[in-house]
Amino acid sequence: MTIPHIPAELFDWDSVNPGQVKDVMLTFPCEERVGEIPLHIVKGEEQGPTLLILAAVHGDEYDGVRTVIELIHALQPQHIRGTVLMVPVVNLPAYEEISRITPLDGKNLARAFPGSPEGSYTERLAYYLDQYILAKADFLLDLHSGAMEFSIPVLVGYYHNEEEELGRRSCAAAEAFGMETIWAHPQVGPGRTVSAAMQRGIPWLYTEASGGRRIKRAEQEQYRRGAYRLMHHLGMLLGPEAWLLEPAPAIKRRLNGDGNFDASLLASIEGFFIPAVDLLQIVEEGDNVGSIYNIFGEELEKLGAPSFGIVVGLAEMPYVKKGGIICSITGLIR
Numbered sequence: 001m002t003i004p005h006i007p008a009e010l011f012d013w014d015s016v017n018p019g020q021v022k023d024v025m026l027t028f029p030c031e032e033r034v035g036e037i038p039l040h041i042v043k044g045e046e047q048g049p050t051l052l053i054l055a056a057v058h059g060d061e062y063d064g065v066r067t068v069i070e071l072i073h074a075l076q077p078q079h080i081r082g083t084v085l086m087v088p089v090v091n092l093p094a095y096e097e098i099s100r101i102t103p104l105d106g107k108n109l110a111r112a113f114p115g116s117p118e119g120s121y122t123e124r125l126a127y128y129l130d131q132y133i134l135a136k137a138d139f140l141l142d143l144h145s146g147a148m149e150f151s152i153p154v155l156v157g158y159y160h161n162e163e164e165e166l167g168r169r170s171c172a173a174a175e176a177f178g179m180e181t182i183w184a185h186p187q188v189g190p191g192r193t194v195s196a197a198m199q200r201g202i203p204w205l206y207t208e209a210s211g212g213r214r215i216k217r218a219e220q221e222q223y224r225r226g227a228y229r230l231m232h233h234l235g236m237l238l239g240p241e242a243w244l245l246e247p248a249p250a251i252k253r254r255l256n257g258d259g260n261f262d263a264s265l266l267a268s269i270e271g272f273f274i275p276a277v278d279l280l281q282i283v284e285e286g287d288n289v290g291s292i293y294n295i296f297g298e299e300l301e302k303l304g305a306p307s308f309g310i311v312v313g314l315a316e317m318p319y320v321k322k323g324g325i326i327c328s329i330t331g332l333i334r
Contacts, residue, residue, distance in 0.1 A: 008037065008132040019045045019077045028128040032104040032121050033093070037129060040072050040086040048082025049234050052137035053227060055087065057109050057144065057193060059094025059102075063209050063216075064143025067223040082236045085133065091125065098213065100147055111191035114199065130196045139173070139234060140197045140204040143223060145211030150261070150325055151316040152208040153181055153279045154219050156226065157259055159194070159204065160184030169203040176233035177205060177226040178248035181280065183255040183312070183330070205230065212316055253280065253310070257330030261313055264328040267292060267320045271300050274318070275327075281311050282332060289327050292320065305329055 001023070008026040016022050020043050028035035053071070055064030068088040075084060089095045090109065097103045107122035115126025134140065146152040158174035161167030174182045188195050197204045207226065209219040231237040232244055267273070275290035277283060283305040292301040303326055313328030320326065 003038075005036070008128045011132070013136065016041050016043050016083075018043055018047075021077060026128070026132065028117075028124055030121050030124050035121065035124055035128065036092055037090065037125070037133065038088055038092070039133065040068075040088065042075050042077055042080065042084045042086075044077050044080040044082055044236075044238070046081035046238075048080070048236050049138040050083045050085060050136055051139050051141065051231060051234060051236065052085045052134060053087070053141045053143065054090050054193060055143045056089040056091055056095050057142065058100045058147070059089075059091050059096070060098050060100055060147060060213050061143075061145045061211055062213065063145040063211065063220045063223055064207070065089060065095075066215055066220055067143055067227060070224055071227060079239050080231065080236045081238060082138075082234075084231070084236070085137065087129075087133065090129065091122075093121065110193065111189075113191050113193060113196035126196075129193075134193070134196060134202070135200065137197075137202055139230075140193065140202055141227065141230060142193045142204065142206040144206055145209040145219075146313075146316070148212050149315065149317045150313055151210045151212060151279060152313050154209045154222055155179060155181040155183050155207070155255070155312070157183040157185055157206045157208070159188065159198065160186050160256070166198065166201060166203050170205065173203065173205055173230055173233055175251065176229055176248070178229045179207075179222060179226060180249050180252040181255065182251055182253070183257070183259060184333070185257065185259045187258055189258065189260050254333040255310060255312065255330050256333050257309075257312075259330070261325065261328050264313060264325040265289065265303060265306060267301070267303075267322055267324045267326050269300050270319075270321045270324075272318050273315050273320045273326065275314055277305075277311050277314070277327070279311055279314055282309070283311060283329065284308050303327075308332075 105120035
């Protein structure tokens, strides 16, 4: 199958007719290499919302990639009203190098939005994704997962503000997604896909799982089911799968915080980390999180929880460098 390569700004969206499926590689100019954004479009016969699903904003996160590939195989125009846009791999250079960051410029795409048409590869990628794909969406689902060094529990995050329609719509979608842990963000930092969506008034969700350059099938299955539940919630799904008729799992944990893993508890020394807590464990301020040892078992540093909360991130690789992330703790809605 030959996929057409079309400059993003020249792609004719009206060329995709109701009842049609189309694959296209949207391109953009860049000095380092030609920029490419793979896009799969499923357009229903009936009018309805446009849902954008992104995967591999970070190139070494695979749960979302598999979810999108499964949706590409399963989702047909007769199944939906409206349009589903799917980008199976957002950051192709990072994906090819099995890297969280873009190898061409060392930048993190999840901190680069809304980007710049005159910037580095990552900045241009953010710009063209925002301007020519995100701008078409009525709802954004961004599929993430943990990295090699850092594990995250399965959860769905959303914008929380009961006084704004954007916040109410995001919250309702999170509750319909069918995960036991949901994370409310009263605010989000700049540079993210979700902050770019907010600038456009687009409600959003994102997901996390343990990741680690591996796919745990039970976790990834929650992504797939959640995507269908989201389509059902948005009134898009015409023929729900049988399991959608079953009750979604009850929400067990409601977390609260800005979701900024950059502000995590860091190691002040390198060594072998042995945790004293587990993911989703509730801790009080000062509780022992774990210790860093040298190779003779001498305790070099004991780490205490900086605040009350719940553990949402934990070092996955025992050997940690100075400045490496040890754990992240966020608020808990009791």
